[in-house]
Amino acid sequence: MQQDATNILDDLGNVAVYVISREDHRILYYNRRVERVSPQVRVGMICHQVWPEGCQNCPLHTIGDAETSTSISSGDAFGEVVDISATKTVWEDGTPAYIITVAPHQFTEIEQQAILDRELLMRGILQIYDSVVSVDLSQDSYTFLSQYRGPGKQPFGRTGTYSELIGGVADRLEEPERQAYLSAFMPAAARQVWQNTAKDPYLQHRWRDALEEEPRWYETWLVRVQDPFGQRQLAVLLSRCIQQQKEDEQRLQEALEIDNQNLRGVCGKYIVRDQNVYLLQGSDRYFQLLDTSPSDYRDGIFPGMDPRQRRRYICMMVEKSALHEPISLEFARQKKDGSTQWLQVQFIYTGQRGNAPLYYGILVDITARKMLEKEHHELFEQLPVGVAKLLLDRDLSLLEANRAYLDILGCEMADMIDGALAWVHPDDRDQVQREVEAARGGAPLDMEMRVRRRDGTVVWVQVQGRPAGELDGVPVTQVVVREKTDRHRMRQELEDLRARYRQVIEGGECRPTLYDGATGQFIKPPEQQPGSLSGSVVFDYDLKEDQLTFSEPFLAYFGGEQRVFTKARRLLAHTRLIHPDDRAALRAVLEYCRRERGPVRCYLRFHTLARGMQRFSVSISSLWDQSGSRVLGLVGKIVHDVEQPAEESSPRRDALTGLYDRQALVRQVETYLRFGQQKLGLILVDIDDFSGVNAELGHVAGDALLRNIAGRLRRSVDGHDIVARSGGDQFALLLKGLDGREDLEERLQQVLAKLYQPFSAPHAARGLKMSIGVCCAPDEAATCRQLLARAEEAVQRAKKLGGGRCVLYGEM
Structure with missing residues (x-):
């Protein structure tokens, strides 16, 4: 029966079968497949002496108390990938034994897909790298998978001894790259690298092909590959030309050096290795800026930095360098003299040395900027x-x-x-x-x-x-926050006051003070003025917010699209809604209401939507805070004056020049001296020898001269000031809101600049001159009569000095 079994085993074809003793693993039997693969085999030999390379995948390692055990082996003598099975049995004469079978591996669908994926990956690698070599370090063998150019170029499918291949390539390299190549890729060296760092050996080196005059830059990378069917040490040796990359890096470094000079910084070259960053090269200015010497960098960069902060920065740089990313840092360090220095560093990846990334860095001292930021922060807090x-x-x-x-x-x-x-x-x-x-x-x-x-x-x-x-x-x-509690309290008080005053105004119970435009005086009328809420416009002027709000009838009377106006002071000074000759009266009334209690009434001309310029009665009341010390706002109403007076109270105009006449000038001066709080300046301009102009050139030329000077004076001042013809050959300018002597002199120079511009023919030939007198109120004159008289004295003084000059009363 035993003979029948052996006959069957001999006829199994590509399945190898042998029987070994359980006690000492001596071979008791082997079939023809074993004899064909290993002719040296004999009964009585120990199996691992015949096939020592297969011991590491032997199923006996795992059989234990089980009856059978199976393992997979690749690169075996019996086939590329085989299944090895061990089964316990009893052989001839009752000897305990194992039946060992070695059969071609039957690939599962998952294994077949994995093989396909590896094939596709290899095809992708072949598109990227010039040279691709499959390496078995366990057998010290290789197989070329590509036929492109590169170090160690061989025909496709060529096999051989891997260490001889590496030695042959190294022989064509120059020192120190030759030694670096051997230290990276020889089998023992590669195993040592994998054991110590778990990283794949990598090197950039120069290689000269037989057809090239100059060596070119290449990178070589030995990538470890896991053996899915055994314990072989497999790898792929990849190589490709990086000459263009190196040239680009050189241009980048040159550009960085230019930027470094422009930034007034210093530069250094760095290498990232062994979980640290080291300085390779630094200029004299580099060490001078950092107050260091090369020996300070033995343990890496950032000497003088807090150790924990330094470790944190180093770890961040090591992490980013693995992806060749740019690195930007700002940090403080302690200088040897104890002072703190702030630095900004920009690191740019420029290549590799071995498998260590190289960086080019620019350092800029930003201590002054940081100190300024600190000052700004302190200001921010204050x-x-x-x-x-x-x-x-x-x-x-x-x-x-x-x-x-x-x-x-x-x-x-x-x-x-x-x-x-x-x-x-x-x-x-x-x-x-x-x-x-x-x-x-x-x-x-x-x-x-x-x-x-x-x-x-x-x-x-x-x-x-x-x-x-x-x-x-x-x-x-970014927000700015202001507390407004007091403002809201005041606003509520103001609303309460407005409501109370509106009741008074609309109920007609007030007896207002009347502003007389003809005299510029405020008077109490003998009895209540007629008025009706019907057809009136109620308004509310918030002095703090400078906001003016009108009631609904405002739009019907005066047109437009809005009833609420911000920047009301500017609006009232320049609006075309009010007749230009009445704006001074309105300003006087508003100033009065800011000082005095009680309602005030005046008559102003407004430009209406339907009937043009019409006269209205304007009643204004001031709203005071609870203490009575501060005006919060104004309220009032505007009523159309149905009975227009036969003689309007508007200021009179000079027929020839269109300027105010002397009477209107006097009225304006008296109003502002009585009710205004501003400083005034009166400038009188008298044409020297005007009678000679009329006699020599005629009255038509004389009238043209008066209109010319009137235009010049009007253009020399703004809309708040008043220009008048105070006499036959005399003009007056009333300057309002002076801030002091310097302001007067500056505005006087503007007037003189306009007056002394060259005249055209025929007046130019006569050499026109003007005598000018200036007086200020209330510093130099308390009344209108004093102001006019003293300005006239200054004019006469100018004439006595020969004319054609300006005299200030305060300097006489």
């Missing part, structure tokens, strides 16, 4: 208004805030952990969330709201903000 950076997320997370911001909320930064929204009054949160949603779209932030302080009190604040970038994709805004 600002009287709250300033903060808010993240426009769901909670309005607080990123940064100065002391004033925290004082407004009565809290500390630690209290803001839930975000700024938690401090908003519940009744205002919906409004705040709508404003924040608009700000996320880029709109500026501008709102007033209530916040609840830590002590429970509620305060009003105004928040204004503008975009300040993003953080992790969420918009950031």
Whole structure:
């Protein structure tokens, strides 16, 4: 029966079978397949002496108490990939034994797919690398998988001894690259690298092909590959030309050196290896800037830095260098003299040395900038208004805030952990969330709201903000916060006063003071002036906000599209709605209301939508705070004056020049001296020998000269000042709102510059001259009569000195 079994085993074809003793692993039997593969085999030999390379994959290592065990082996003598099975049995004469079978491996679908994936990957690698070599370090063998040019170029499919291949390539390299090549890629060296660093050996080196005059740069990389069917040490040796990359790196380095000179920085060359960064090369300026010497860099860069901070920066650089990313740092270090130095460093990847990345770095001393930033931060903390950076997320997370911001909320930064929204009054949160949603779209932030302080009190604040970038994709805004509690209290008081005064005005119960435009005086009328709410326009002037608001009839009377006007002071000074000759009266009334209590009435001409210029009665009352010391605003009404007087009270005009006449000038001067709070300057301009002009050139030329001078004077002043013809050959300028002597002299120079511009023919031939006198009020004259008389004295003094000059009364 045993003979029958052996006959069957001999006929198994490509399945090798042998029987070994369990006790000493001596061969008891082998079939013809074993004899064909290993002719030296004999009964009685120990199996691992016949096939020592297969011992590492022997199934006997794992059979233990089991009856059978199977393992997979690749590169075996019996086939590329085989299944080895061991089964316990009893052989002839009862000897305990193992039946060992070695059969071609039957690949599963998963294994077949893995083989296909490897094939596709290899095809991709062949498109990238000039030379691809399959290496078996266990057998010290190789197989060429590509037939492109490169170091060790061989025909496709060529096999041989791997260490001889590496030695042959190294022989064609120059030192020190030859030794570096051998140290990286010889079998023993590669195993040592894998054991110590778990990294694949890599080297950049120059190689000269037999057909090339100059060597070219190549990179070679030995990539470890896991053996899926055994314990062989497999790898792929890759090589490709990087000459273009090296040339690009050289151009980049030259450009960086130019940038370095422009930045007034210093440069250094660095290498990243052994989890550290070392300085390879630095200029004299490099060591001078850092107050160091080359010996300070034995343990790596950043000498003088806090050890923990240095370790953190080194780890970050090592991580980024693996991806060849640029690196930017700002850090502080302690100099040898104890001072702190701030540096900014820009590292740019420039290539490899072995498998270690090389970087070119530019260092710039930014200590002065950091000191300025520190000063700005201190100023930021000392600002009287709250300033903060808010993240426009769901909670309005607080990123940064100065002391004033925290004082407004009565809290500390630690209290803001839930975000700024938690401090908003519940009744205002919906409004705040709508404003924040608009700000996320880029709109500026501008709102007033209530916040609840830590002590429970509620305060009003105004928040204004503008975009300040993003953080992790969420918009950031910088806000300025001002407390407005007192303002809101005043606003409520003002509203109460307005309501009370409107009742008084609309009820007709007030007896207002009347402004007489003809005399420029304020008088009490003998009885209440007629007026009716019907057809009237009520207005409200907020002096603090400089905002003027009219009631609905304003649009029907005067047209336009708005009833609320900001910058009201400027509007009242320049508006075309009021007759130009009546603006001075309006200013006088407004100044009076700021000083005195009680309603005031005046008559002004307004340009109406339907009937042109019409006269209206304007009643104004001032609103005072509870203490009676401050005016908060003005309220009043405008009523159409149905009975227009036969003689208007408007200032009179000179027929020839269109300027105010002397009577109108006197009225304006008296009004401003009586009710105004401004300093005035009166300039009288007298044409020397004007009678000679009329006699020599005729009265037509004389009239033309008067109109010419009138135009020059009108253009020399702004709309607030008054220009008049005070006599036959004399003009007057009333300058308002002087700030002092320097302001008077500056505005006087503007007038003289206009007057002394060259005249055209025929007046140019006569050499016209003018005598000018100047007097100020109230410093040099308390009344209108004094002001006119003393300015005239200055004119006469100029004439006595020969004419054609300007005399100031204060310098006589």
